[in-house]
Amino acid sequence: xxAVSQTPKYLVxxxxxxxxxxxxxxxxxxxxxxxxxxxxKFLKIMFSYNNKELIINETVPNRFSPKSPDKxxxxxxxxxxxxxxxxVYFCASSQDGNTEAFFGQGTxxxxx
Amino acid sequence: AQxxxxxxxxxxxxxxxxxxxxxxxxxxxxxxxxxxVQSPGxxxxxxxxxxxxxxxxxxxxxxxxxxxxSQSSFNLRKPSVHWSxxxxxxxxxxxxxxxxKIIFGKGTRLHILx
Numbered sequence: 001x002x003a004v005s006q007t008p009k010y011l012v013x014x015x016x017x018x019x020x021x022x023x024x025x026x027x028x029x030x031x032x033x034x035x036x037x038x039x040x041k042f043l044k045i046m047f048s049y050n051n052k053e054l055i056i057n058e059t060v061p062n063r064f065s066p067k068s069p070d071k072x073x074x075x076x077x078x079x080x081x082x083x084x085x086x087x088v089y090f091c092a093s094s095q096d097g098n099t100e101a102f103f104g105q106g107t108x109x110x111x112x
Numbered sequence: 113a114q115x116x117x118x119x120x121x122x123x124x125x126x127x128x129x130x131x132x133x134x135x136x137x138x139x140x141x142x143x144x145x146x147x148x149v150q151s152p153g154x155x156x157x158x159x160x161x162x163x164x165x166x167x168x169x170x171x172x173x174x175x176x177x178x179x180x181x182s183q184s185s186f187n188l189r190k191p192s193v194h195w196s197x198x199x200x201x202x203x204x205x206x207x208x209x210x211x212x213k214i215i216f217g218k219g220t221r222l223h224i225l226x
Contacts, residue, residue: 004155033214035216040218041150041200041218041219041221042216042218042219043156043202043216043219044216045214045215048214090155090156092156099144099161099206100146100158100161100206101156101158101214102158103148103155103156103157104155105154105155106154106155
């Protein structure tokens with residue numbers, strides 16, 4: 001059983017398209033996150049949700065919109081994709097926001 | 113503001129040698145501290161964590177880390193590395209207060225010489 005699962009694992013798309021990445025966790029955690037890892041491996045938090053409530057919203061273009069239909073799911077929708085959006089996006093979850101995060105395998109997004 | 117510094121971008125050690133990866137943090141109180149490992153093409157896996165109590169923390173895969181408040185450090189150590197330890201290692205500061213953020217260091221890439 002995969003604890004935090006993301007789909008798709010790879011996503012290649014053209015500039016200007018709209019795409020979504022899905023994330024689900026079966027750990028019963030209350031908090032979920034989206035992180036972006038750039039080509040230099042730098043990890044930066046984008047969003048954090050706790051029980052479907054947005055807690056952290058870093059300085060991210062408003063083309064990125066997270067959606068949490070329930071506390072086990074946190075999807076990321078990206079509008080009007082740009083070349084600079086190419087990165088690996090990680091979903092993660094933690095019990096209550098203070099404890100360790102469990103990460104998905106990542107989604108490698110390539111915008112061409 | 114919280115911050116995490118991993119001073120070494122790359123470290124190369126020989127297989128069987130000891131390892132120490134450095135991590136320094138900035139936080140107003142005692143933070144929650146973590147070390148994660150990322151193998152190529154994989155997600156991050158937790159190696160160990162420190163919340164409170166004993167300052168020497170044991171983790172998986174033979175790793176340990178020591179919290180030193182006076183030095184604001186949380187260095188990761190392993191007495192004898194294996195070729196499979198080659199990976200990217202991230203130190204992270206966790207949230208103590210609701211408005212804090214989980215901050216990751218920029219990572220240290222570990223290379224193992226045969």
